Amino acid sequence: MFEPNIIGFCCNWCAYAGADLAGINRNQYPPNIRMIRVMCSGTIDPLYVVKAFKEGADGVFIGGCHPGDCHYQSGNYKAQRRVILLKRAISELGLDPRRIRLEWVSAAEGQRFAKVITEFTEEIKKLGPNPLKLNGVKNED
Amino acid sequence: MKTKKKLKLAIGLGSTCSGCDIAILDLGEKLLELIDIADIVFWPTAFDFKYSDLEKLKDKEIDITLYHGTIRTTEHEEIAHFFREKSKILIAFGSCSCFGGIPGLCNLTDKKKIFDAVYSKNLSTVNKKGIFPEEKMLIDKNKSITLPHLYNTGRSLKDLVEVDYFIPGCPPPMQLIEGLIPLMKDVLEDAQLPVRKTVFGSTKTLCDECPLKKENKMISKIVSLAFTAIDPDKCLLEQGILCMGPVTRGGCEARCINVLMPCRGCMGPVLEIEDQGVAMISAIASILGVKDEENLTDHQIEDLLSGIKDIIGTFYRFTLPDALLNKKIEERR
Numbered sequence: 001m002f003e004p005n006i007i008g009f010c011c012n013w014c015a016y017a018g019a020d021l022a023g024i025n026r027n028q029y030p031p032n033i034r035m036i037r038v039m040c041s042g043t044i045d046p047l048y049v050v051k052a053f054k055e056g057a058d059g060v061f062i063g064g065c066h067p068g069d070c071h072y073q074s075g076n077y078k079a080q081r082r083v084i085l086l087k088r089a090i091s092e093l094g095l096d097p098r099r100i101r102l103e104w105v106s107a108a109e110g111q112r113f114a115k116v117i118t119e120f121t122e123e124i125k126k127l128g129p130n131p132l133k134l135n136g137v138k139n140e141d
Numbered sequence: 142m143k144t145k146k147k148l149k150l151a152i153g154l155g156s157t158c159s160g161c162d163i164a165i166l167d168l169g170e171k172l173l174e175l176i177d178i179a180d181i182v183f184w185p186t187a188f189d190f191k192y193s194d195l196e197k198l199k200d201k202e203i204d205i206t207l208y209h210g211t212i213r214t215t216e217h218e219e220i221a222h223f224f225r226e227k228s229k230i231l232i233a234f235g236s237c238s239c240f241g242g243i244p245g246l247c248n249l250t251d252k253k254k255i256f257d258a259v260y261s262k263n264l265s266t267v268n269k270k271g272i273f274p275e276e277k278m279l280i281d282k283n284k285s286i287t288l289p290h291l292y293n294t295g296r297s298l299k300d301l302v303e304v305d306y307f308i309p310g311c312p313p314p315m316q317l318i319e320g321l322i323p324l325m326k327d328v329l330e331d332a333q334l335p336v337r338k339t340v341f342g343s344t345k346t347l348c349d350e351c352p353l354k355k356e357n358k359m360i361s362k363i364v365s366l367a368f369t370a371i372d373p374d375k376c377l378l379e380q381g382i383l384c385m386g387p388v389t390r391g392g393c394e395a396r397c398i399n400v401l402m403p404c405r406g407c408m409g410p411v412l413e414i415e416d417q418g419v420a421m422i423s424a425i426a427s428i429l430g431v432k433d434e435e436n437l438t439d440h441q442i443e444d445l446l447s448g449i450k451d452i453i454g455t456f457y458r459f460t461l462p463d464a465l466l467n468k469k470i471e472e473r474r
Contacts, residue, residue, distance in 0.1 A: 046419040047465075054465045068435045077434045081426035084443060089422060089452045092249070094470035131472045 015063025042075025342392025
């Protein structure tokens with residue numbers, strides 16, 4: 001059975017706190033996600049996402065605050081626009097855009113966090129392993 | 142009379158449009174100065190030299206080689222290795238050899254698709270017998286002629302061999318090419334040379350030397366260059382025209398901006414930027430649609446970004462082979 005590696009970037013104020021709450025509430029979700037806490041979803045450079053794929057991640061999850069709730073006013077909007085562009089860019093390069101997922105999770109939504117991660121893990125399982133992991137970015141022939 | 146010691150200069154080429162050759166010729170009177178200090182031992186575009194002439198040379202006998210063009214075939218690869226062996230200083234000259242350049246966009250497709258498009262599926266082409274170029278052809282019983290093998294992808298020079306210096310630009314700006322002359326004099330006099338792997342040009346981005354007025358970099362939509370009346374004093378990005386200035390190395394003295402064409406990114410990224418395309422994605426997302434964004438629906442945001450057509454071709458125009466994801470990936474859908 002294919003167990004995907006998912007990298008999660010979660011904002012300190014909402015999504016990461018939501019993940020904490022999921023833990024306190026003992027909401028179960030698959031252990032495939034490796035979470036990285038960042039101060040704001042707006043700080044996530046598309047480079048982090050691309051690098052994660054290059055290093056063999058099967059999916060990348062980005063969690064931020066709901067619109068209007070950003071601790072820094074507009075970080076989540078920036079994240080949203082970056083993700084839209086990045087999805088278009090990676091699909092032009094042949095990678096499935098569903099491998100990137102942006103979700104708004106507030107600090108009170110522990111249950112929702114668990115649900116979102118479960119869904120995303122199921123989706124990545126269906127998509128299969130990251131093709132870059134199997135073949136690498138080969139330059140020969 | 143003692144003859145003056147002169148350098149040996151070679152100019153090698155890969156997959157190139159030869160615009161870099163023209164740029165060298167554009168030196169004009171300075172060309173005489175160059176010839177005064179260097180003997181050109183190889184330059185296929187301008188002189189009739191053969192590789193067999195060069196094979197007689199010892200290793201490291203050529204002082205400086207300028208290599209321009211992407212690595213696309215086995216021949217280019219061979220030439221690159223050959224010049225690395227024979228020359229003391231190998232300079233990647235022009236965007237193609239520095240980061241892959243325009244020919245590097247071939248990474249978005251593959252050899253088979255290119256051959257199909259060129260030799261059969263093209264509307265003006267009739268190829269009923271399905272004849273495609275072959276690498277080897279028998280012309281006699283035991284005699285055959287060969288063509289170099291075409292790779293599926295393009296590569297930059299540094300992917301293949303050690304490169305000493307980089308002169309980016311498509312073609313490299315005149316002031317950088319002129320900079321070769323003092324470099325040659327330094328080599329001739331055994332003076333201190335720049336640190337290896339130096340990229341010629343500014344260490345700052347183009348915006349630093351751009352003459353246009355920058356006030357508040359916030360835009361509400363992307364507009365097409367062809368259908369917009371441009372304000373000649375105002376930053377092009379602020380007017381909604383996609384300009385690669387924020388992520389591109391300066392040093393060209395904003396030659397495109399001066400004629401009101403947006404920067405296309407030919408000087409490549411500055412040192413701090415690992416991947417020009419994603420840096421531009423990040424930059425453009427930060428400044429776009431910032432007015433009452435909390436009221437925008439997802440659909441409206443998609444609409445905002447729909448002004449950017451062909452993301453890879455725009456943001457990676459010159460640097461695709463050097464990007465992190467540098468090749469079309471085949472994923473089963």
